[in-house]
Structure formats: C-alpha cells, structure tokens
Amino acid sequence: LVPGKKVAVVSNDAIWGIYGKTVMVSLEKAGFAVHYMAVPAGEKAKNMASVEKLCEELVDASFDRQCAVLALGGGVVGDLAGFVAAVYMRGIHFIQVPTSLLAQVDSSVGGKVAVNLLSGKNLVGAFYQPKLVLIDLDVLSTLPPREFTCGLAEVIKYGIIRDAEFFEYLENHHREIQQKQPDAMLHIVKRSCQIKAEVVEYDEKEGGLRAILNFGHTFAHVIELMAGYGKITHGEAVASGMLYAARLSNKMGLCDASTVKRIDDILKKNNLPRKFDFGGNEGVLKLFYRDKKVENATLKFILTEYIGSVTISEKVLEGRLVDLLLQDVM
C-alpha cells in the first residue's frame, strides 16, 4: 500500500500513550521508519495552523510522495491528518486507524477530510480516499463512556436513513451494545460501515444521495457552532439534530408522530440528548445558511418519511423552522 519507507503517525498524546508502542512496533517490523506527530486533543486542533505545522514537520522529516500519513485517533485526528495527506505535495498516501466509535462508523469511511475555520466547521477540506481503513474493535475498551455514546448517535442514524431492520436491532439490543458485547459491536460497526460505503459509492462528491448521510446534521452544525466547539460532542449534536429533523418532518406532514417517538425513545435509551436551546431570537437562522449544503441561498434539509427512508427537501419555510426552534427555548 505504501511504496515509501516512512510513516508519519498523527495522534494525540493520550491515544499515543495507550497504543503508540503497539503501532510503532508493528510498523517497524514491517520495515517502516515511524515519525510521531502530536496534535492537541479536541476539535480546536482541527485548523489551518495545524495543517501548516504538520506539513512543515513532514518537510523537516524529508517525507516525499511515496511515504504515508497514518491517522491514529478519532474524527479530529482523522480529518486533520487526512487533509494534511491530501494537500502535502498535492497528496501522499493516507491510512486511517480510527480509535473512537464515531470515527469507525463515520468519519474514517467515505474520504471526506477537512479542518475548521473560525466561522464554521469543516469549511476547508477535500475528498481524499485512504488506502486502508483499519478498524480494531478492541480499542473501544479504552474509549471514554461519553465518546462511546456519541458514536451511537451515528449508528442510529444509519438505521433511520437506510435500514429499518437495523434500527429494530438497535432498539432490541441496546443493553448488549451498552455493554460493548463483542458480537453486537461487530454487527453494528460492520453494518454502519456497509451503509456508509454503499451511499458513498453511489455518490462520492455529494451531488445527491450522499447528502442523506447528513440527516440531523444541518441542525447539529448550528448546535455545535452555538455551543462552541468542544462544549458539546458531535454525536450529541447529531442526536438532538436528528430529533429536530424528525419533528420538522412531522410538522411538514412527511412522517407520523410514531416515527418521531421511536427516534426520541432510542436516543433516550442510549442517554443521548434530544433538545438544544437555540435562544429566543431569529438571528439563529443566519447560521443555517452557512451550511455547505446551502445552494443559491436555499435551505436544504434531510427529512424522514419513515424509519429506513429519508428524502431531501428544499421546501422548508424559514417561519416553520423558527417556530420549531423557538418551541424549545429553555
């Protein structure tokens, strides 16, 4: 997979402390020289300054186009390292080793990499496919509980957008999943990756179908922006976002109340948040227009018709959206 002899492992000190030695020994056994590049933990590391710093480090370590960048960590590490791999010398080899549930089922599959701007998340990036995504379920044992829960939000999303049977499995096995029972984990990670890969294969660059992966995300991005990066996790924002999307779908007559209730219930069972205080004013609307899916100033939402099926709507009226947001002012 990698013709060169050097691998730069991008990670943070916490993850490197647990798995660094294993990864290093394994790569060295395979004949690679390993160069560890530390990034601070958390979303705030995912910026252009980090990209520049990591690229300068690669130059100093004489990395050429035959070498590889390996992301060892969660979504932040994967997105940042992936963007570095995409742009350093116009692209060098890239390998993902996701260590969080969220990264395993979502960000490591599909080739989207990006960093944040001050004014919004993932606004600078690329479509760049890794040569390999290596998922080791054992690493979930050291994952903090809150991060595990937040990964489940995306797992639930796959059921809603594409697979009613899978959603039922999640409803019926939430205890096994909470206990990280190996068979259950293998099933949900595998099925999630399959669904994501299936959707991305049809549509790598988000012309149409890929947008369904953003179910709940239009709300989630605004929630993350308002809460401030790092205050609320991405998965938590997606959980609330999915419920808002479902309630909006119901308000527009697309789905019935029982669909909203099943989504509400499964989030509750998995200790995921279901509301957010968008504040009492209409200024929040402007934030929705910052979404990358906005085209010619038309808001686009992914709405659900029933569990297992979603649709893309450009017909959401601003007034209806504001009504929904103001309902939950706390």
Add this chain to the structure above:
Amino acid sequence: LVPGKKVAVVSNDAIWGIYGKTVMVSLEKAGFAVHYMAVPAGEKAKNMASVEKLCEELVDASFDRQCAVLALGGGVVGDLAGFVAAVYMRGIHFIQVPTSLLAQVDSSVGGKVAVNLLSGKNLVGAFYQPKLVLIDLDVLSTLPPREFTCGLAEVIKYGIIRDAEFFEYLENHHREIQQKQPDAMLHIVKRSCQIKAEVVEYDEKEGGLRAILNFGHTFAHVIELMAGYGKITHGEAVASGMLYAARLSNKMGLCDASTVKRIDDILKKNNLPRKFDFGGNEGVLKLFYRDKKVENATLKFILTEYIGSVTISEKVLEGRLVDLLLQDVM
C-alpha cells in the same frame, strides 16, 4: 459553467486597477454578483495564512458550492485562488484568467494549484482543474518587460522538451516576439498551451510523463529558495535551471555541446539569466532533496538528449552535481 450567482475575483490591486472594471462589468452583465478579494502582489502572498483569510471572506460573503472563484492575475494569483477553490467547502467552481505570459503558457493549464511553506515552494496544494481558462493576449501589453521575459523561459522549455520545430521558430522569430507582434504571440502561446495540455492529458498526476514539464525546475526551485522568493523571478530561475540541466546532460554524455550552446544562445537573445551562484559549500545538496519529485531519497533530473526530447534520470551522482554547481561560484 457556474450554476450559482456569485463570483469571487481574486486579484491584486495593481491588476484590478487596470482590468477590474472590465471584468466586473462583463460578469455583472452575465448576471453574476462580483466580490473582489485582494491579495498582496508577489510570491509572499502565496501562503496558508492567505488561504485561510480568503476562505473566511468567502464564508462572510455567503459563498456556497454553486459559486465560483475566478483568478485574475499571474501565477501567484492563479495558484493561490485555485487552491482556495479546491479546498473551500471541499471544492467550488474555478476559472482562470491569466494576465501574465508565464501564467498563460504554464500555470493556468494543467490543474496544479498550490501555496508555499516557509521551507519550500508549492509544498501544499492540489490537482484541481479549472472550468475555463480564458486567455486574452491583449493583457500582455501592460505586462512589465521583466515579467514578459520570464514567461519566455517556459515557452523555450516547451521547444526543448517536445518540439524541435517550435524551438527553431523561437530562434528565428525572437525579434517579432520581443515586439509582441500579434501573430507571433498567438502562435507561441497557443503552441505552448497545446504542448502542456498534451503532456498533462497523458499524465495528470505526475506519475511519469508530466515530470518532463519540470525540465530545469529542479535547479530552479533551489535557485529560488536560495535567492529568496521575489528576488529572482520564477522564469529567470527556470532559464538558468534549463542551462544547468543541459550542461548536466552533456556531462553525462546524453547530449552534445551544440545542444547546450543553442539553449545558451536562445536564453541570451531573450535577455534571460544563465548562471547562479550556488555558493562554495556542499550544503546546497540538501536543498535538492526537498524537491517533490524526490522518491525514496533518490534525486531525479529531467535531462535532454537533443532539442525536442528529454528523459528522466535517477542516475545523477551527487558528486557530479556538486562539481557542476561549484563551477559557477562567482
């Protein structure tokens, strides 16, 4: 070409002062809102900080994926604006309107975009094709003489690497070209673009053939790095670089002395530099290894066999290279 209704024109104040109004009126007539984004003139603007600043500006002006970035300027503007277009929201529409001869015959064709790091030129970038490259030869009338001359270096390069007849045309028509006689200009710009497009079509991502476009450039990059960006133009560095490459080719028995002489003569006729003081020490070698074409620490040079044909060599010995560089210590 552009489904959206907004175009961001990246340029510098000098070029915008001359052509801004024409471009703006033309775009507005076609129904676009024009947003001018100024960058400082010169190579030093081509950095990651500029990329970030321009992307933030695009967010503030509510640019979405349907909109376009238009580069109005020379290579610096094109490379920077193109990289911004490539990474903003993972890619928006891009249009090149090159205003320098160098940009018209080289950087605007082929889809390479990039910015510099402190440690080297074009080390962060992408392969990103513009939707349109619009070349208006009339703009050459306002081009400073030194920049015109520097564009000719790349024109000469196309003759050396691919077309002996074109090289002869350049030898025989250097007066018409110096006077920017329209027929001559049309011929040399058109033929240069054809040759570049031909090579890039075979090999977009520099697996093999595309590398021949870098004839003289391995030397040129080191010259620019040592001189300091902006002290010497890219074309001047390429001119000297081509003569070094020819002399190296001759030293290695690949081409005869008459080939070196023809290259020396044509550079002289066009007032292009032919030497550079690499300094008296061997530390310069390290700079050659920073080239993007270095693979597994092997130096790669594009060498010429005769006018119209070049070859890629990995057999250049460090000692031979150092000998060549030390010959010209002034």
